[in-house]
Amino acid sequence: QKEVEQNSGPLSVPEGAIASLNCTYSDRGSQSFFWYRQYSGKSPELIMFIYSNGDKEDGRFTAQLNKASQYVSLLIRDSQPSDSATYLCAAYTGGGNKLTFGTGTQLKVEL
């Protein structure tokens, strides 16, 4: 089992819809979680981080964390074509300093 798992997609949503991206992790000790956006040919860009159970909102983005079920999600409201990218989930694992990345979910927002 991979430490951080994501569905590779592509996830296609129409413009204006809510995109929901999911991530599961295997290490129950993980405390800090991150979402990165990566456009094709570019480097990952940090968009959200979450440490506590529940929701954290930042503009059109909402990160959700459920430690009991070991999943993290990212909701993008009013999706725009410019949101089309690969989204990487990351979590600290192994009880130490290791930040583990998922392989990413490709999101396509269609006109």
Added chain:
Amino acid sequence: DVKVTQSSRYLVKRTGEKVFLECVQDMDHENMFWYRQDPGLGLRLIYFSYDVKMKEKGDIPEGYSVSREKKERFSLILESASTNQTSMYLCASRREGGRFEQYFGPGTRLTVT
């Protein structure tokens, strides 16, 4: 804002050449990292450094070495470049401690011919 810069965006080298990739961060971060990213394989950690002159092997260190002589600078060295090292190379930095966000540089697209 945190800034991580890399010496080149694109680089073309010949097989057998020695290649230096440099990374500089301006936020006084203790930890620095080198990854490579290939389609379908995700981010793979090559080497990392917790402090000046300290280095640790990541998941795929073979064929690479690193140097960290100053806190803000972390170099990746390909001693003898090979075609299977053609990839996107990403540098990253963060504060020490298992809870802080990590920031990436713009990446270097290296092609070895």
